Amino acid sequence: MSNSGSACNGQPSMAPTLSNVPTHGQPLWLLAELTYKCPLQCPYCANPVDFASKTGELTTAEWIDVFTQARELGAAQLGFSGGEPLVRQDLIELIREARQLGYYSNLITSGVGLNERKIADFREAGLDHIQVSFQAADPEVNNLLAGSKKAFNQKMAMAKEVKAQGYPMVLNFVTHRHNIDQIDRIIELCVELQADYVELATCQYYGWAYENRNDLLPTQAQLERAERITNEYRDRLAAEGNQIKIIFVTPDYYEERPKGCMNGWGQVFLTVTPDGTALPCHSARMLPIEFPNVREQSIEAIWNKSNGFNHYRGYEWMKEPCASCDEKEKDFGGCRCQAFMMTGDANNADPVCSKSSHHDLIVKAREEAELPSHKEPIYRNERNSKVFCKG
Amino acid sequence: MSGPAEVTEITLDQTPTLNSMFRFQWEKAQDCYVLLYPEGMVKLNGPAGEVLALVDGQRTAADIVQALQSKFPDAEGIDRDILDFLGDAREQLWISL
Numbered sequence: 186m187s188n189s190g191s192a193c194n195g196q197p198s199m200a201p202t203l204s205n206v207p208t209h210g211q212p213l214w215l216l217a218e219l220t221y222k223c224p225l226q227c228p229y230c231a232n233p234v235d236f237a238s239k240t241g242e243l244t245t246a247e248w249i250d251v252f253t254q255a256r257e258l259g260a261a262q263l264g265f266s267g268g269e270p271l272v273r274q275d276l277i278e279l280i281r282e283a284r285q286l287g288y289y290s291n292l293i294t295s296g297v298g299l300n301e302r303k304i305a306d307f308r309e310a311g312l313d314h315i316q317v318s319f320q321a322a323d324p325e326v327n328n329l330l331a332g333s334k335k336a337f338n339q340k341m342a343m344a345k346e347v348k349a350q351g352y353p354m355v356l357n358f359v360t361h362r363h364n365i366d367q368i369d370r371i372i373e374l375c376v377e378l379q380a381d382y383v384e385l386a387t388c389q390y391y392g393w394a395y396e397n398r399n400d401l402l403p404t405q406a407q408l409e410r411a412e413r414i415t416n417e418y419r420d421r422l423a424a425e426g427n428q429i430k431i432i433f434v435t436p437d438y439y440e441e442r443p444k445g446c447m448n449g450w451g452q453v454f455l456t457v458t459p460d461g462t463a464l465p466c467h468s469a470r471m472l473p474i475e476f477p478n479v480r481e482q483s484i485e486a487i488w489n490k491s492n493g494f495n496h497y498r499g500y501e502w503m504k505e506p507c508a509s510c511d512e513k514e515k516d517f518g519g520c521r522c523q524a525f526m527m528t529g530d531a532n533n534a535d536p537v538c539s540k541s542s543h544h545d546l547i548v549k550a551r552e553e554a555e556l557p558s559h560k561e562p563i564y565r566n567e568r569n570s571k572v573f574c575k576g
Numbered sequence: 577m578s579g580p581a582e583v584t585e586i587t588l589d590q591t592p593t594l595n596s597m598f599r600f601q602w603e604k605a606q607d608c609y610v611l612l613y614p615e616g617m618v619k620l621n622g623p624a625g626e627v628l629a630l631v632d633g634q635r636t637a638a639d640i641v642q643a644l645q646s647k648f649p650d651a652e653g654i655d656r657d658i659l660d661f662l663g664d665a666r667e668q669l670w671i672s673l
Contacts, residue, residue: 213617214615259603261605261612261617262615289599291615314614353596381597381614382614
C-alpha cells in the first residue's frame with residue numbers, strides 16, 4: 186500500500202538542523218519499495234501511474250546491500266513498502282537482515298496476504314512494527330475502494346492478530362470525500378482494535394490520487410467537521426485514560442502556505458523503488474530529473490554527490506516569490522512534485538502557497554470539490570497503468 | 577503531552593520497564609542512545625541515555641541510582657535527577673513502573 190500520509194509529511198522528531206548552505210543531514214529514513222505488485226487497486230495510490238512499465242525488481246542480495254550501505258550512512262528506520270511488500274517471497278529474509286543491521290523495521294501493508302503464521306515468523310525474524318492500512322470503517326466502502334470483496338474482513342482479522350502477538354500497531358486510514366464523514370466510526374474502530382497510533386491521513390494528491398483528485402478531494406465543510414470530531418474524541422479518550430495517539434493530517438489543498446516537504450529535499454528520506462531508482466521522496470520519480478540507481482552507484486555517492494539528490498538542496502534554485510521569501514527556510518518552497526504537476530515547472534513555488542501566481546489552481550480544485558457531481562475514479566491496476574505508460 | 581493526571585511520585589523501590597512500543601539502542605551515526613518507535617526516533621541526551629541503559633525490568637530505581645553513583649562518584653544529588661527523569665519518561669510513555 187502507498188499514500189500512507191508519509192509523503193511529504195516528515196517526522197518532526199527526525200528533522201535535522203538546516204542551515205543556509207546546501208549541506209544535508211543523514212538518510213535516517215529508508216523506504217524500501219520492494220515491489221509495485223499489489224492485490225488491491227486503491228484509486229489514491231501514490232505509486233507512479235505508469236508503474237506497469239517499470240520492470241526488473243532488485244534481488245534479495247541487492248536489497249541487503251542497499252540496507253547495509255544506508256545503515257552505514259545513519260539510516261535507522263526502514264520501511265518495507267510497495268505495492269504490497271508481502272508479495273515478495275524473500276520478505277522474511279530481508280526482515281532478518283534488517284534486524285541484524287540494527288534497523289527499526291516497519292512493515293507497511295494492506296494486510297492482504299498476511300496470516301497468523303507469517304505475523305509470528307516476522308516477529309521471530311525481528312520485525313518491529315506492522316502498519317495496517319484501511320480504506321474505510323465499513324466493509325462496503327472499504328471493499329469498493331480497495332477493489333476487493335474480501336479485503337475488510339481480512340484487515341480486521343490481521344489487525345487483531347498483530348496486536349495479539351505483541352507488536353506496536355499503527356492503523357492508517359487515508360481519508361477523502363467518500364469516507365471522511367465516517368471519521369467517528371473510523372476512530373471507534375481503531376479504539377476497538379487497540380491501535381497505539383492512528384494516522385488519519387488526508388489523501389495527498391500524487392500518482393493515482395492526482396488523476397482521481399476530482400473524485401477524492403473533500404469539501405472544506407467535510408474537513409472542518411472531521412477535525413472537530415477528531416479533537417472531541419482525543420479529549421474524551423484522554424480523559425478515559427486511553428493512551429491511543431490520533432494523528433490528523435490536514436490536506437495542503439486547504440492551506441495558504443505549503444508544507445515543508447520531506448523536511449527538505451534530500452535531508453532525511455531516501456526511497457529506493459522496486460527497480461533500484463533512488464529518490465528523495467517516493468513521488469519524485471515524476472520529475473524531469475535523472476535519478477541515480479543503486480545498481481550503478483553506491484548509496485554514499487547517491488546521497489552525497491548525485492545530481493538528483495543535490496538538485497533542490499539549499500535555496501539557490503529558487504525563483505520568486507520563494508527566493509526572497511522570509512518563510513523559505515521553513516517550507517523550502519513546498520513540494521517540488523506539486524509545483525511540477527500543477528504548473529509544469531518544478532522550480533516554481535508550490536501552488537498551495539497564496540503568494541504563488543498559480544494559487545488559483547488550488548482555489549479551483551477547492552471549488553470543484555463543492556460541486557455535486559464527480560468523475561468516476563480510475564482504479565490502480567496493471568490494465569489502467571498501461572494507459573499511462575509511454576511508448 | 578496531555579493525559580490523565582498521574583502525579584504519583586516515583587519511589588526508589590519501583591522497577592521501571594521499557595514499554596514495548598520502544599527499542600533502546602546505541603546509534604553510532606548519532607553518537608548517542610536513541611529510542612526507536614514506529615516511524616520515529618528520539619535522540620537521548622547523555623544522562624537520559626545512561627539511565628535508560630539500566631532500565632531492564634529487573635533493576636529498581638534504587639539499583640539504577642546506585643549504579644550511576646558508582647559510575648559518576650563526583651555527581652551530587654543524582655537520586656533526585658534520576659527519579660525526575662523516570663517521571664518524565666513515564667509521562668512520555670517510554671516506561672512503565
